[in-house]
Amino acid sequence: MKKISAGIIGFGIGQKHFEAIQNYKKAKVKTICEKNIKKLKYLKKKFPKIKITNRENDIFFDKDINLVSIASYDNYHYSQILKSIKSKKNIIIEKPMCLNLKQLKNIKKLISNSNLKIMSNMVLRVNDLFSNIKKKISKDDIFYIEADYIWGRIKKLFGWRSNINDYSIILGAGIHVIDLVMWMLNKRPHSVLALANNIVTSKTIFKKNSMALIILEFPGNIIAKITANSVAVHEHFHEIKVFTNKKTINNTLKGSFTYTKNNITKNKFSYPDRTNRKKLIHNFIDHIISNKKKLVMSKKEQFDLMSVCLAAEESIKKNKKIKIKYI
Ligand SMILES: NC(=O)c1ccc[n+]([C@@H]2O[C@H](COP(=O)([O-])OP(=O)(O)OC[C@H]3O[C@@H](n4cnc5c(N)ncnc54)[C@H](O)[C@@H]3O)[C@@H](O)[C@H]2O)c1
Known part of the structure; x- marks a missing residue:
């Protein structure tokens, strides 16, 4: 079975992503990136076994991580999706995927040229x-x-x-x-x-x-x-x-x-x-593990x-x- 090692960016709604990913079918959250200092301190105390950082590249440069959960503010989504694709990581993206048509077209082009999977959190x-x-x-x-x-x-x-x-x-x-x-x-x-x-x-x-x-x-x-x-x-x-x-x-x-x-x-x-x-994220993890599992929301539906x-x-x-x- 493919091992899921995840990084989460942003720990607002990202906390819900964490709860859905952690320990689901042996999936583990390896790193959480958070730029709020107070939250960083809290997270370090709460999760001593998880890497807590304020540098997103700690996730993108980590070859072991194969799933990035993007729950940052809307204006960061586009660049973080691009970095995920570049570093060959599957993507859970909070809505909206991006903020304009030019960005959307570029994401579609790049992701279509990869074999990576993307999921929008349409709960x-x-x-x-x-x-x-x-x-x-x-x-x-x-x-x-x-x-x-x-x-x-x-x-x-x-x-x-x-x-x-x-x-x-x-x-x-x-x-x-x-x-x-x-x-x-x-x-x-x-x-x-x-x-x-x-x-x-x-x-x-x-x-x-x-x-x-x-x-x-x-x-x-x-x-x-x-x-x-x-x-x-x-x-x-x-x-x-x-x-x-x-x-x-x-x-x-x-x-x-x-x-x-x-x-x-x-x-x-x-x-x-x-x-x-949690079912949406669980369905996505199932799909990463085995292509046979049909996605609740297809890639095409997300772009449409x-x-x-x-x-x-x-x-x-x-x-x-x-x-x-x-x-
Ligand atoms: N699907 C849903 O039902 C749902 C619900 C709420 C929010 N959202 C989406 O989730 C995203 C976050 O919203 P929220 O309500 O959690 O906001 P929030 O302010 O409650 O929490 C966001 C957290 O992310 C951190 N953060 C933001 N940008 C970051 C970055 N670049 N790097 C590291 N940490 C970063 C902030 O410090 C904050 O702690 C938004 O895109 C929002 O649209 C989706």
């Missing part, structure tokens, strides 16, 4: 509720989906997200529900119209849009309306409504329900279901998703509907 795909909704509608004709990513964590905007140049609420938050919609439909949209505002944040240090509305048009005239809403006074929530010819399924604060012609039933699936999140999000940003900038070019 909603392994969520109990959403994977069961997908099953329930698989034979229906879907005509419309609504998906609201209600972040409910406005404070987070005022840390590193305020400081980096190209931070995008679509790439940084809405991406999760855009993926959910594409995955449920098993289709790629052909065009996107998006609008955004910064009403709630305009007088703060966060100078980008903090709320976006995204309309996707799919083959067969299917329409999706999505919001990336980082400023709502609300708890963190994914409000989803799927309308098919046979039923309507939703996830609301009152619970998740299935409506058919004669019935309303409460869905018993688990949400927010944090316990299943990024193409859609970047086209949505373009639509906001140009104030018009955009035909999506898949790279």
